[in-house]
Each structure stands twice: as C-alpha cells, then as structure tokens.
Amino acid sequence: MCGFACLAWAMFPHDTGMKEEYALEKAKEALTKFLQENHLRKTPERYAVLERIWRSEGHFNAESLYRDMQGEYRVSRATVYNTLELLLQSHLVVKHQFGQQEAQYEKVATDKVHHHLVCTGCGKVKEFSDKHIRTTIQARRFAYFEPGYYTLCIYGLCSKCKQKRRKQ
Amino acid sequence: MCGFACLAWAMFPHDTGMKEEYALEKAKEALTKFLQENHLRKTPERYAVLERIWRSEGHFNAESLYRDMQGEYRVSRATVYNTLELLLQSHLVVKHQFGQQEAQYEKVATDKVHHHLVCTGCGKVKEFSDKHIRTTIQARRFAYFEPGYYTLCIYGLCSKCKQKRRKQ
DNA sequence: TTTGTTGCAAAACGTTTGCAGCCTC
DNA sequence: GAGGCTGCAAACGTTTTGCAACAAA
Numbered sequence: 257m258c259g260f261a262c263l264a265w266a267m268f269p270h271d272t273g274m275k276e277e278y279a280l281e282k283a284k285e286a287l288t289k290f291l292q293e294n295h296l297r298k299t300p301e302r303y304a305v306l307e308r309i310w311r312s313e314g315h316f317n318a319e320s321l322y323r324d325m326q327g328e329y330r331v332s333r334a335t336v337y338n339t340l341e342l343l344l345q346s347h348l349v350v351k352h353q354f355g356q357q358e359a360q361y362e363k364v365a366t367d368k369v370h371h372h373l374v375c376t377g378c379g380k381v382k383e384f385s386d387k388h389i390r391t392t393i394q395a396r397r398f399a400y401f402e403p404g405y406y407t408l409c410i411y412g413l414c415s416k417c418k419q420k421r422r423k424q
Numbered sequence: 425m426c427g428f429a430c431l432a433w434a435m436f437p438h439d440t441g442m443k444e445e446y447a448l449e450k451a452k453e454a455l456t457k458f459l460q461e462n463h464l465r466k467t468p469e470r471y472a473v474l475e476r477i478w479r480s481e482g483h484f485n486a487e488s489l490y491r492d493m494q495g496e497y498r499v500s501r502a503t504v505y506n507t508l509e510l511l512l513q514s515h516l517v518v519k520h521q522f523g524q525q526e527a528q529y530e531k532v533a534t535d536k537v538h539h540h541l542v543c544t545g546c547g548k549v550k551e552f553s554d555k556h557i558r559t560t561i562q563a564r565r566f567a568y569f570e571p572g573y574y575t576l577c578i579y580g581l582c583s584k585c586k587q588k589r590r591k592q
Numbered sequence: 593t594t595t596g597t598t599g600c601a602a603a604a605c606g607t608t609t610g611c612a613g614c615c616t617c
Numbered sequence: 618g619a620g621g622c623t624g625c626a627a628a629c630g631t632t633t634t635g636c637a638a639c640a641a642a
Contacts, residue, residue: 332624353521403580412571500599
C-alpha cells in the first residue's frame, strides 16, 4: 500500500499510450465523484475549467488559465480560483509555489510524477524524473499525517546563469 | 564531492554542540566573504538583519523579522527584503513558499537539513528529518544545473483535520 | 567623489472577499 | 423554493519600486 492516498495516481496507472479523451473522461468522472461525495454542485463552470486544464500541457497559473478561457467559455476569475481549490482538494491538480511570483498548477493526469529544478538566476523551471528519489519519498510513512502529494524543488543555477556569474 | 555546493553546509559541519556565538561569528564571516566577492557594501543594516535572524529559532517571515527588529535596530522594510535576497543568494538563509500566504525563511546555521509536512486542512507546517531521503536527493547529479539547496514539502492531512473531514 | 544602499511611501501584484442575482438540487 | 455558486469589482496583504538623502569605498 502506498502512503500517498492520491486519487489521481491510482486512477491513471502507468500507461504512456493513454488517449487524451480517455484521460479527460476519467478526470470528469473523478470530479463528479468528488462533488457528489462532498455535496457540492456540478456546475458547468467547474467542468469547463477541468476541460481547459486537461487540453493543455505543462504548468499554468490562475491568470493564464482565466485568460485562455475567455471567448471559449465565460468564467470569472473568482470561479477559476474556486475551482482550482476544488481540483486541488480532489488531487486532480497539484499546486507549486516556486519563486515569489504567482502559484503554478499542473494536472495530475499522467503518471509522470516529477521534480523541479528552479534556477535562482533567471527563474526558469525545468522538470526531471528520478525513480529512486520518488520511491524513497513515497515509501516514507508518518505516524500522524496522511500524505497526499509532494513537491520537490531543487534551487540552483542553470548553466547559462552560472557562466554569467563567472564573467562578472 | 557533494553536488550541493552550499556554502553554509560546508561551513557548519555536523556539530550539535556548536556554540551559538560561534555560529553567528561564522555566519558574519560568510556574509563578509560574499559581499566582498560580489563587490557589495558591508552596511551595518545587513549585519543587523543577519544577527537578528541568528538569534532566533525556526521559521520567520519578512514582516515578523521587520517588526522584531524595530526598537533594537532601525531598519526599513525595503532593507529587510533586500538583505533577505542577499542572504538567500549566499545560501545563509533558505526560503519556503508553503501555502498562498507569505514566504517563510530559515537560517541555514545548523546542519539540520529537514523536510516539511504541510497540512492542507489547517495550513500548519511540521518538520521532519529523514537521512535516507536527504542523501538520495543530495546524491543526484545534473548535467547542466548546479544545485544549491532544495525544499521537499509533503502536502496532506494532519490527524486532526483527517478526523474533522470524516465527521462531515 | 562616486554610486551602491537606505528609508519612506506609493504602487504593483496575485489572491480573496462581499454581494446581488442566478441556477443546481 | 432554498441556498450554493456565479460574476463583478473592490479590498486585501505581501512584495516591489521610485526617489531623494546618505554613507561605504
């Protein structure tokens, strides 16, 4: 048994060939289940946000999500924030706070649990995967704490910024 | 050789009996070295901020640091933020962005590299140490990235919030 | 003397909140 | 029909910025 009782991880097992449609459908089901269990309403806005996120790749922030949705849907900023909070609670989305800038989100659709390299020079964020690190962290148990998900950020200098610093 | 070229970790090796005075003195030396190497000025305000941090324990944020310093020293909020940025760059201080709240800082004085459990229910942050996790992460090398420090946050529910959720 | 650094206050920024009206249940 | 949820805009709190004065080099 994995200490990380993460709905999404369990739902989307290792399957690199998984169709996108299928993933979106599964995500919708998970959201529906979550809303029902918590006696929350199944509003079209909530599904619209979910869809928009599932059609995109990589990191995004609340503002970019809001902007991207204008035109296609009519959803307010407040609803974007509200819905992100719900998706966070249902483990369909993960939130990162890299620099001091705005929060970054990611869908937990694929099984690609990864870690982050954040350059303190230019602020760029790269991803990397390390099975050994992942399993080590996920194997850890806690007496009075139920882990849901984790974020590992390694801060340092990318090669470009390292060179810049040398020249000075 | 450790991939983490962290000034502070190298400077303060495992030594649980280290005198606080000594640690402060070492930290001042490190700051001086950093300022000189980067052609920055050794202002009294910068050393005052360093001292105040070194006399405290645990996490703090910019505002609490600023407030605590009023009376004893006369340092502006802007200088607090500026100096924290310098201490961050010199790896004398580490910065965390837990929830959506303000950033938390910590001195890197002792060798207690630790990880964090963040409760998504009440927002409380607990620390834990795990040598296995630590060494696994620190052993990792990167082709085009020089790691400085890392933060590992495990988000989940503390036992109190877990019980609350059940009752609903 | 030069110019990096300071204090102050205003501005910026992401996020949250209050409220009237809407729509799910 | 009740009240959870929405859009809108104003408010919030943290962090950044602009600028004149100061002081380290």
